[in-house]
Structure formats: C-alpha cells, structure tokens
Amino acid sequence: MxxxxxxxxxxxxxxxxxxxxxxxxxxxxxxxxxxxxxxxxxxxxxxxxxxSRAEMLTFAMEHAAEQTSDRVEQHLDSLDQPPHPREVLRVVLTELLPLQPDARATSRMNAAYVLEAMHDPTLQRQIGIGLRDGRAMIESLIRQAMEHGQIPPDRDPKIETDLILALTGFATLLELNVVEPQEALAAIDQHLDRLFRAES
Amino acid sequence: MxxxxxxxxxxxxxxxxxxxxxxxxxxxxxxxxxxxxxxxxxxxxxxxxxxSRAEMLTFAMEHAAEQTSDRVEQHLDSLDQPPHPREVLRVVLTELLPLQPDARATSRMNAAYVLEAMHDPTLQRQIGIGLRDGRAMIESLIRQAMEHGQIPPDRDPKIETDLILALTGFATLLELNVVEPQEALAAIDQHLDRLFRAES
The missing domain is CATH 1.10.10.60 (Homeodomain-like)
Known part of the structure; x- marks a missing residue:
C-alpha cells in the first residue's frame, strides 16, 4: 500500500x-x-x-463532515433526479440530526467540538468555515428555489436560511429524548411545507 | 445569619x-x-x-434555570400587562439565547451539561424534567393563543411548540459567531410573525 x-x-x-x-x-x-x-x-x-489533541479533533471533525456529506449525497442519489429543493433541504437536515447510529456519532462529536471551540480560537475558526459554507450552500439553494417560483417571492432568503440552520437545534432535544424522532421529522416537514407554500 | x-x-x-x-x-x-x-x-x-461533581453540576444548572426564569419574569414585567403571547415567546427565546453576558454564561453551562448528560442517566433525567416542563409551558401558551384566535386554528400546537424549542439551536450559531445577534432576532421575529399571522 x-x-x-x-x-x-x-x-x-x-x-x-x-x-x-x-x-x-x-x-x-x-x-x-x-x-x-x-x-x-x-x-x-x-x-x-x-x-496535538487539537489536530486530532480537527481531523476527526473534518472526517465526520465528509461522512455526513457522503450520506447526504447517497441519500440524494436515491431520489428522483433532479431532486426537488424541498427534498434536498429535508435530506440535509435529517442527516445532520442524530436519527440513526452513524449520524448520532457525528452529531455527538459535533456537540463536543462546539463546546471545545468556544474557548479555542483555532477550532472556532475551523468550525466557523464549515458552518459558513453550509449556510452559503443553503442560501443559494433557497435563492434558486425562489427564482424557480418554488418559494414565495416575499420570503427573505437570509432569514429563511437561518431558520433552516436553527432547526439543527433538534439535535439536543433528540439526544435527551425530550423530542421523539417522528416528532422532529413532523416539525421539519411542517416548516418546509410552509416555506414552499406557493407551489401546489 | x-x-x-x-x-x-x-x-x-x-x-x-x-x-x-x-x-x-x-x-x-x-x-x-x-x-x-x-x-x-x-x-x-x-x-x-x-x-459529588454530579451534585455540584445539577445544583449549578438548577440555579442557572432559576436565574433564567427570573430574567424572563423581570423582562415580562417591563411589558404592557398582560403581555401578548407573541411577546412572551419572544422574551423566553431571547433570554435563553446567549445575547448578553448573563445569558451567555448560563447558555454555555447548559451546553456543557447537555454533553455530560448524554452519558449520565441521572443528569439526563434531571435536564429532561426541566425541558419537558418548558415544552409543556410553551404548548399551553400556544393552545391558549389558539383559543383566543391569536394563532390560526389550523396550526398543530405540538408541532408549533417543537418548532419554537428548536429555535434554541441559534445558541450554537451565536456562540460560534456564524450568526449575528440581530440576524437571530430577525429570524425569531419572522417565525413568530408567521405563527401569529391570523391577527392584524
């Protein structure tokens, strides 16, 4: 080798x-x-x-992020092509949340890394780059869906992006068994239905 | 003494x-x-x-929860009486998020406690009780607002409750400077405006 x-x-x-x-x-x-x-x-x-421990953590987080985007891609490949933007957002959110063992491991790793990053500028820069990339990706998806008339034109794409990102807050509620997986999915579907309301 | x-x-x-x-x-x-x-x-x-360390952590979290609800009450007392349910939800969310030093300290304490609770059944039970109480409180507020015609009758109170809880996901995004305080507040206001849409 x-x-x-x-x-x-x-x-x-x-x-x-x-x-x-x-x-x-x-x-x-x-x-x-x-x-x-x-x-x-x-x-x-x-x-x-x-x-160093910081280097190990950073590599482990990057590897986790790659695994998550591989899962997202595989999941998207299994859908009708090209997938509807509503489905893309749903897949991203469900793969980020601890709804199955693989995602749970990376989600816990993420929670630990975030806590460590609050007091470590290098880790914070690192995780910040990843999150800002994710935010830009979601915003561009929402803008495209607005151009295609799939999201009502009166929506603010930046605000809608942040509301999607905030839904990752279900991770903690799921980990602590305060919210059940099917409840989190129902809420995500409700939110997405409302975002894509103009269609149908 | x-x-x-x-x-x-x-x-x-x-x-x-x-x-x-x-x-x-x-x-x-x-x-x-x-x-x-x-x-x-x-x-x-x-x-x-x-x-034990667990006893100290639990007490520190209970004390943090009391401080947070004191801040919520003081904030609510400063509003026109009785405060509109939209304002109550806004105050609860903004006091839970790390938007000012006091809330930041309790929010960080909370993140650390959650991580610890994932592997400690006693802590998990403890934090679970608090979160389920909070969830029940928000749900009852939403049901009352629906009865008073302040929230459209076609909304599902359980789903709306979970969507409000999930907005605490802004805590991480704020801590890591991925989302600015005024962006989080704009998104929360947008979400609440939509929830209370029927009015006005």
Missing part, C-alpha cells in the same frame, strides 16, 4: 476510534491515551499521526 | 464560580479543585457543600 494512503487510512481509523469513545463514553473520556487504546496503537504511534 | 440561608448562599456562590470557569475557560477546566480555587474555598469545604 502506498505510504500516503496508509497514513490517511490510519488517521481515519484513529478518528473513528475517537468518535466511538465520544459516542459511547462521552467527551470527558476522549484523552489521547484512551483514543490510542481504542484505536489499538501506542500513545507514541498516535502522536506520530497527530502532533 | 441562619445556618440554612448561609448553606444555600454558599452553594450559590460556588455554582457561580463554576459558571465563571465554564464561561471564561471552558468545560474542560471545571474540575472540583479549580472550582474550589475560583470560589475561594478549600477542596474539603467544597466537598462539604457538594458530595
């Missing part, structure tokens, strides 16, 4: 070990030592792949 | 020391030792007031 690929694969396998710990035991247990144990490598080997 | 009052006050002062650490340095630094130092007591004294 080429060295470059092996390095990448080993980093991904370490990132997944970190997710498993965060998912099953919680953030407090995710020390470098514990991640090395879970990944089946020595602490020295782990430090060869990641010079 | 009566012993009972002193005990309560000392616990509150320790809880506020914990908030300051979480707000300024982050959750990872909030050890029993660090909280004792910040509160100006010995570790032994701290353990006299809280037998």
């Amino acid at each position: 080429p060295k470059q690929v092996d390095h990448r694969e080993r980093r991904e396998s370490i990132a997944r070990a970190l997710w498993r710990i965060v998912d099953q035991q919680g953030w407090a247990r995710a020390t470098m030592r514990e991640v090395a144990r879970e990944a089946g490598v020595s602490l020295g080997q782990l430090q060869h792949y990641f010079v | 009566p012993k009972q009052v002193d005990h309560r006050e000392r616990r509150e002062s320790i809880a506020r020391a914990l908030w300051r650490i979480v707000d300024q340095q982050g959750w990872a630094r909030a050890t029993m030792r660090e909280v004792a130092r910040e509160a100006g007591v010995s570790l032994g004294q701290l353990q006299h007031y809280f037998v």
Whole structure:
C-alpha cells in the first residue's frame, strides 16, 4: 500500500476510534491515551499521526463532515433526479440530526467540538468555515428555489436560511429524548411545507 | 445569619464560580479543585457543600434555570400587562439565547451539561424534567393563543411548540459567531410573525 494512503487510512481509523469513545463514553473520556487504546496503537504511534489533541479533533471533525456529506449525497442519489429543493433541504437536515447510529456519532462529536471551540480560537475558526459554507450552500439553494417560483417571492432568503440552520437545534432535544424522532421529522416537514407554500 | 440561608448562599456562590470557569475557560477546566480555587474555598469545604461533581453540576444548572426564569419574569414585567403571547415567546427565546453576558454564561453551562448528560442517566433525567416542563409551558401558551384566535386554528400546537424549542439551536450559531445577534432576532421575529399571522 502506498505510504500516503496508509497514513490517511490510519488517521481515519484513529478518528473513528475517537468518535466511538465520544459516542459511547462521552467527551470527558476522549484523552489521547484512551483514543490510542481504542484505536489499538501506542500513545507514541498516535502522536506520530497527530502532533496535538487539537489536530486530532480537527481531523476527526473534518472526517465526520465528509461522512455526513457522503450520506447526504447517497441519500440524494436515491431520489428522483433532479431532486426537488424541498427534498434536498429535508435530506440535509435529517442527516445532520442524530436519527440513526452513524449520524448520532457525528452529531455527538459535533456537540463536543462546539463546546471545545468556544474557548479555542483555532477550532472556532475551523468550525466557523464549515458552518459558513453550509449556510452559503443553503442560501443559494433557497435563492434558486425562489427564482424557480418554488418559494414565495416575499420570503427573505437570509432569514429563511437561518431558520433552516436553527432547526439543527433538534439535535439536543433528540439526544435527551425530550423530542421523539417522528416528532422532529413532523416539525421539519411542517416548516418546509410552509416555506414552499406557493407551489401546489 | 441562619445556618440554612448561609448553606444555600454558599452553594450559590460556588455554582457561580463554576459558571465563571465554564464561561471564561471552558468545560474542560471545571474540575472540583479549580472550582474550589475560583470560589475561594478549600477542596474539603467544597466537598462539604457538594458530595459529588454530579451534585455540584445539577445544583449549578438548577440555579442557572432559576436565574433564567427570573430574567424572563423581570423582562415580562417591563411589558404592557398582560403581555401578548407573541411577546412572551419572544422574551423566553431571547433570554435563553446567549445575547448578553448573563445569558451567555448560563447558555454555555447548559451546553456543557447537555454533553455530560448524554452519558449520565441521572443528569439526563434531571435536564429532561426541566425541558419537558418548558415544552409543556410553551404548548399551553400556544393552545391558549389558539383559543383566543391569536394563532390560526389550523396550526398543530405540538408541532408549533417543537418548532419554537428548536429555535434554541441559534445558541450554537451565536456562540460560534456564524450568526449575528440581530440576524437571530430577525429570524425569531419572522417565525413568530408567521405563527401569529391570523391577527392584524
């Protein structure tokens, strides 16, 4: 196996070990030592792949973001082509929320990373770039749907984008079993129905 | 000072020391030792007031919830009486979000507590009770507004309640400076305007 690929694969396998710990035991247990144990490598080997905890966390988050966008793409590929913008938004929201085990692991990882980023400017810059990219992507989707008459023209695309982003607030409510998955989905559908109201 | 009052006050002062650490340095630094130092007591004294870290966290969260509902009440008292249900929901949402220093400290404390609660059944039960109470309170407010014709009768009160709760998702977006305070407030106002659309 080429060295470059092996390095990448080993980093991904370490990132997944970190997710498993965060998912099953919680953030407090995710020390470098514990991640090395879970990944089946020595602490020295782990430090060869990641010079610092911050670097490991950032890589693990980027890997989680890639996995989420892979799931979104696969999900979109399974729909009638081209998918309706309402369906695209629904798929993005449902894949971001902890509604199934894969998404739960990345969602928990995300919650932990956000908390860490509040006090770490480097992590905050990193997560900020990802979130602003996501916000721009949703806004462009909404503007296109408005141009195609799928969303009423009196809507403010920036405000509608932020209201979609805020729906990721269901993540916490789902994690704490305050809201059931079918309740979160019903609310998301209601919100999207209203956004795309002009049609039909 | 009566012993009972002193005990309560000392616990509150320790809880506020914990908030300051979480707000300024982050959750990872909030050890029993660090909280004792910040509160100006010995570790032994701290353990006299809280037998475990979980007990300290739970008390600190309850105290934060009380402070938040005090702020909500003060804010509501400053409005025309009786306040319109739209205003009540707006005040609740804005006081829950990190839009000013007091709310920011309790909001960060909340994020940390949620993360901890994902892997601690006792904390999860505790926070679940609070959130379900909040959910029931909002639902009853929405049902009353529907009875008074302030919200269109075709709305589903349970779904509308969950959509209001989900708007607390702005907390993360505000903390990470992805959404500006005035953008979050504009989106909340837009959502509430639509909910109370039938009126005017």
